[in-house]
Amino acid sequence: MTTERNSVAWMVAPMLLLLGLVFVGPLLWFFTMSFGELFRNGLPQGLDYAAKALSSRSAIQAFATTLRISFVVTLLCLIFSYPLAYFLTRAGKLAFNLVLLCVVVPYFTSVIVRTYAWMALLGGKGLVNDALITLGLTKAPLEMLYNEKGILIGMTYVLVPYTVLTLYAAMTTIDARLMQAARGMGASNLRAFWTVYFPLSMPGVVSGGLIVFILSLGYFITPALMGGPKNVLIATKIQHEVEIMLNWPLAAVLSLALLAVTLILFTIYIRFGGLKSLYGSGQ
Amino acid sequence: MKPISASGEIELIGVGKRYGANHVVSEVNVKIKQGEFFSLLGPSGSGKTTTLMMIAGFSSADEGDILLGGVNISDVQPSDRGFGMVFQNYALFPHMSVAENVAFPLKVRGMAAAERREKVSWALETVRLTAFATRAPRQLSGGQQQRVALARAIVYQPKIILMDEPLGALDKNLRFQMQTEIKEIQRRLGITVIYVTHDQEEAMNMSDRLAIMRDGKIVQMGPPADVYQHPTSPFVARFLGEANLLLMESASKNMANRGDTVFICSETSVHPAGSKALLFVRPEKLRLSVDRETCFANQVRAKIAEVSYLGSFIRYGLDVDGEPLTADIMNLTGMPAFALGDIVWASWTEGDCRLLPDDRETSS
Numbered sequence: 001m002t003t004e005r006n007s008v009a010w011m012v013a014p015m016l017l018l019l020g021l022v023f024v025g026p027l028l029w030f031f032t033m034s035f036g037e038l039f040r041n042g043l044p045q046g047l048d049y050a051a052k053a054l055s056s057r058s059a060i061q062a063f064a065t066t067l068r069i070s071f072v073v074t075l076l077c078l079i080f081s082y083p084l085a086y087f088l089t090r091a092g093k094l095a096f097n098l099v100l101l102c103v104v105v106p107y108f109t110s111v112i113v114r115t116y117a118w119m120a121l122l123g124g125k126g127l128v129n130d131a132l133i134t135l136g137l138t139k140a141p142l143e144m145l146y147n148e149k150g151i152l153i154g155m156t157y158v159l160v161p162y163t164v165l166t167l168y169a170a171m172t173t174i175d176a177r178l179m180q181a182a183r184g185m186g187a188s189n190l191r192a193f194w195t196v197y198f199p200l201s202m203p204g205v206v207s208g209g210l211i212v213f214i215l216s217l218g219y220f221i222t223p224a225l226m227g228g229p230k231n232v233l234i235a236t237k238i239q240h241e242v243e244i245m246l247n248w249p250l251a252a253v254l255s256l257a258l259l260a261v262t263l264i265l266f267t268i269y270i271r272f273g274g275l276k277s278l279y280g281s282g283q
Numbered sequence: 284m285k286p287i288s289a290s291g292e293i294e295l296i297g298v299g300k301r302y303g304a305n306h307v308v309s310e311v312n313v314k315i316k317q318g319e320f321f322s323l324l325g326p327s328g329s330g331k332t333t334t335l336m337m338i339a340g341f342s343s344a345d346e347g348d349i350l351l352g353g354v355n356i357s358d359v360q361p362s363d364r365g366f367g368m369v370f371q372n373y374a375l376f377p378h379m380s381v382a383e384n385v386a387f388p389l390k391v392r393g394m395a396a397a398e399r400r401e402k403v404s405w406a407l408e409t410v411r412l413t414a415f416a417t418r419a420p421r422q423l424s425g426g427q428q429q430r431v432a433l434a435r436a437i438v439y440q441p442k443i444i445l446m447d448e449p450l451g452a453l454d455k456n457l458r459f460q461m462q463t464e465i466k467e468i469q470r471r472l473g474i475t476v477i478y479v480t481h482d483q484e485e486a487m488n489m490s491d492r493l494a495i496m497r498d499g500k501i502v503q504m505g506p507p508a509d510v511y512q513h514p515t516s517p518f519v520a521r522f523l524g525e526a527n528l529l530l531m532e533s534a535s536k537n538m539a540n541r542g543d544t545v546f547i548c549s550e551t552s553v554h555p556a557g558s559k560a561l562l563f564v565r566p567e568k569l570r571l572s573v574d575r576e577t578c579f580a581n582q583v584r585a586k587i588a589e590v591s592y593l594g595s596f597i598r599y600g601l602d603v604d605g606e607p608l609t610a611d612i613m614n615l616t617g618m619p620a621f622a623l624g625d626i627v628w629a630s631w632t633e634g635d636c637r638l639l640p641d642d643r644e645t646s647s
Contacts, residue, residue: 175372175374177370177371177372177374178374178376180341180370180374181368181370181374181376182376182387182391183341183360183361183362184339184340184341184361184362184366184368184370184445185362185367185368185387185388185391185435186362186363186365186388186391186392186439187362187387187391188362191391195387196376199378200377200378
């Protein structure tokens with residue numbers, strides 16, 4: 001028993017070491033440096049500064065924008081994924097593999113590559129606008145880049161696989177005979193769906209939505225590349241404070257606030273079955 | 284969304300189902316009366332569940348018509364057929380309480396809350412589950428879940444309930460108890476039940492009439508006692524309980540011989556005279572005796588090759604010059620017991636045996 005546990009400990013040791021060195025270490029170092037600076041003139045003054053930093057207009061605006069965009073992205077992901085995941089539970093082998101491939105392959109492609117691809121498509125002289133103008137659907141090119149639309153399109157695309165997989169996993173645990181039972185007892189297809197299928201798929205909706213929301217909160221590359229100068233998200237602001245303004249204490253306070261929100265949401269996510277729900281082994 | 288008919292009488296005329304060139308159900312003709320308990324019995328793949336699904340409307344009939352009280356319902360949606368249904372593994376809604384499950388068919392029909400509550404409590408009382416109304420289905424035992432499914436099927440007082448192997452997941456003792464309970468409720472409410480099962484005892488215990496299916500066709504239909512005592516094929520004889528099938532060398536309608544031994548049987552229409560035949564007799568119809576004077580009309584000399592003590596009866600495996608024969612003898616006081624190797628006379632009356640066509644080459 002103990003030897004078995006020991007060998008398991010040895011197996012995870014390299015991973016823990018790596019995580020400690022490249023993730024926890026730098027994080028601690030960053031916070032130590034920043035808070036050292038922040039509390040240089042004593043604790044009360046430091047706290048005062050943190051409170052001011054968090055209640056500044058630009059910080060509040062960045063948080064508000066982040067929350068709003070995360071919320072909309074989550075909603076869009078769920079709306080696009082639900083029918084797709086439902087289709088996957090019904091599809092034949094070939095269709096299933098094909099659709100799953102389309103969902104998963106981009107997931108393994110570099111985010112930067114994908115984001116630049118979108119930029120090429122959505123730009124003023126991009127493929128989408130060209131097509132729309134040729135078809136006569138619009139005269140002037142639509143502005144789909146360097147604004148909030150761009151951020152929403154890019155992030156939804158990047159995060160959709162998470163909701164598709166989570167929803168699919170949740171849907172496969174729903175007994176198809178329940179729908180049949182509902183119809184046999186007099187319910188129309190639509191009624192059977194809303195009263196039986198949809199409530200039973202809720203755990204997937206909640207955990208899929210939560211993971212996308214959590215990931216959206218700290219999203220950086222896509223909004224930085226596809227958003228405009230007005231769309232300041234919290235991650236963009238932190239990067240700005242660190243690299244341009246060199247105001248590490250402010251960056252640290254903002255990071256800590258973001259970390260806190262993320263951890264709270266993550267706790268709720270774990271309650272809903274957590275990462276297991278991504279792979280279908282959870283209930 | 285009213286059920287199109289409130290009739291309890293259903294008729295299948297030439298109903299069939301194909302998947303490609305494969306006929307999974309064909310030529311099913313049956314008329315089920317109001318208040319009848321009718322079972323479709325057969326091995327897996329015999330088409331009994333497909334037949335039930337066609338009656339329910341989940342599967343369309345490629346051939347023939349299904350009439351409900353004389354009205355053709357072949358094109359009616361399952362939700363509009365107005366049947367009660369009990370599914371395999373119950374299909375209870377896990378996110379609803381027991382009471383909500385039972386109320387579902389009423390809610391779908393737009394019944395007012397007060398009336399709904401009344402009906403739900405009536406249904407739960409009928410299945411003796413009143414105390415469990417607020418529980419979740421997963422908190423109940425298998426038997427209790429089964430009763431919830433039953434309550435949900437009877438709650439809107441349909442004239443017909445369809446049941447698809449409803450007791451398949453229960454253990455043997457509980458199954459028998461539930462059979463009695465379902466049968467009792469069915470009789471009390473006067474509902475027509477169409478019941479699918481692969482369990483012969485279950486079908487015999489519950490049914491007013493049963494149909495035995497094989498390869499998508501009904502091979503025999505009738506009251507259980509009738510089908511049990513007078514099978515028209517070796518398949519039915521073997522499927523419904525234990526059967527002895529002795530190969531005869533030549534046979535007429537009611538006489539056959541094996542070597543020098545001649546057997547006299549009750550007449551059947553199924554066996555063409557002259558060719559080879561199988562003599563059918565149930566094991567419990569056999570009498571074993573040492574003394575030839577106490578024998579019935581048909582007799583064979585046999586050696587006891589196997590003895591199984593099964594409590595209420597003893598099963599003897601007999602050897603009739605190489606051919607096996609089984610005799611079930613009631614374990615009554617004063618009955619002689621036989622031992623391995625004993626030579627006995629096995630005998631039976633002419634009313635208990637019949638001649639059936641030989642199917643040994645065609646079936647395995």
